Amino acid sequence: MKKLWTLCAALLSVVSVASAQVSTSPPKMSCCARPTAGANATEVFAMLATNEDFSGGHDAPLPYTYEGQGEMIEFKTTDGQSAKAFEIKSNVRSxxxxxxxxxxxxxxxxxKKEAAxxxxxxKGVNIIALDLYDGQVASTPDExxxxxxxxxxxxxxxxxxxALLYAGPNAKVSSIGWCFGGGWSLQTALLAGPKAVGxxxxxxxxEKEVAKLKTLNTDVLGIFASQDKWINPExxxxxxxxxxxxxxKVTIKSYDADHAFANPSNPKYSQKYSADAHAAALEYLRKNFKLKG
Known part of the structure; x- marks a missing residue:
């Protein structure tokens, strides 16, 4: 219970004064309770980095070098700077x-391998793996x-x-991400506006603000793990x-697995569930992109 209390306290910004005064029976806190105004969903998730259980549940990736198709690109960002990404262009104009x-x-x-x-x-879809860390890559959970x-x-x-500007005014954009990237996948769909198709x-x-969710131009496929202590069933x-x-519309696929079950470098990796989730994601993307075959 102490660990759960610590974790939820890290996720939440405030506890009511009245509840704080009850010392004998602390209030039940939900990890899906809403944070204070100003702290968005991705910032709340980032707070988990301070939790030892969360960090300890992610083994450092094994050494791997990608040598396949694709190249790094650079594009201008809306804050007057530039960013880089890994792109694999479709072999036909798209x-x-x-x-x-x-x-x-x-x-x-x-x-990059996942992008490939x-x-x-x-086929017929351009793939862009965004870099939200501006060139920094971690090799340990602490980093x-x-x-x-x-x-x-x-x-x-x-x-x-x-990246949306780089894709062009007629772009039809879907997004996919895992863990940190899972939250940002939903934020990407929100930012894409009418360009979002998946x-x-x-x-x-x-995202916890209904007003923001109302602006979505696409449905969502959410893939979760029932044993996840953080993005839990609640x-x-x-x-x-x-x-x-x-x-x-949101379609939820929940697996009897733990957080990061689709990551082969994670100790809780499940090949079975990972394959099933990937098949579901692929079917969803093909349908939303209106691809043939």
């Missing part, structure tokens, strides 16, 4: 784009936690907006309620 958003490790070679997998499976905590919302949004989020923190249930209140 306005369809899949934005791939990395985990808390950063844009490493594993993410989708490039091979989604990853610091990088995730260091992300400024305004900068991340400027990078995403810059959003897949793996065990990422959902958080997922609240997300479903919020999406219903916003009159938006």
């Amino acid at each position: 306005d369809k784009y899949l934005f791939v958003i990395h985990e808390w490790w950063g844009l490493n070679d594993y993410i 997998t989708y490039a091979n499976e989604l 990853a936690g610091k990088l995730m905590q260091g992300v400024k919302t305004e900068r991340a949004e400027a990078i995403i907006k810059g 959003c897949v989020m793996y065990y990422g923190m959902p 958080v997922v249930a609240q997300f479903q309620k919020d999406m219903a209140a916003a009159k938006k």
Whole structure:
């Protein structure tokens, strides 16, 4: 109970004064309770980096070098700076784009490999793996936690907006991400406005403001783990309620697994569930991109 209290306290910004005065029976706190105004969903999730259980549940990625198709690109961002991303262009001219958003490790070679997998499976779609860490990549959980905590919302949004401008005015954009990137996948769909045609989020923190969810131009596929202590079933249930209140469609696939079950470098990796989730994501993206075959 003490660990749960500590974790939820890190996720929440305030506790009511009345509740704080009850010393004998502390109030039940939900990890899906709303944070104070000004702290968005991705910032709340970043607070988990201070939790030892969360950090300890992520083994450092094994050494890996990607040597396949694709190249690093640079584009202007809406804050007057520039950003880099890993791009694999479609072999035919296309306005369809899949934005791939990395985990808390950063844009490493594993993410480039994942981008290449989708490039091979989604013919006619341009793949862009965004770099929300501005070139920094972590090799240990401690480094990853610091990088995730260091992300400024305004900068991340400027990078995403810059990528949307790079894609062009006629772009049809879907997004996919895991963990840290799962939350930012949903934020990307929100920022994309009418360009958004799809959003897949793996065990990422959902947006909690119904007013924002009402602006979504696409449905959402949410992939979660029932054993996840952080993005837990209660958080997922609240997300479903919020999406219903916003009159938006969300499809939830929940697996009897733990957080980051789709990451091969994670000790809780499940090959079975990972394969099933990938198949579901692929089917969803093909449908939303209106791809043939």
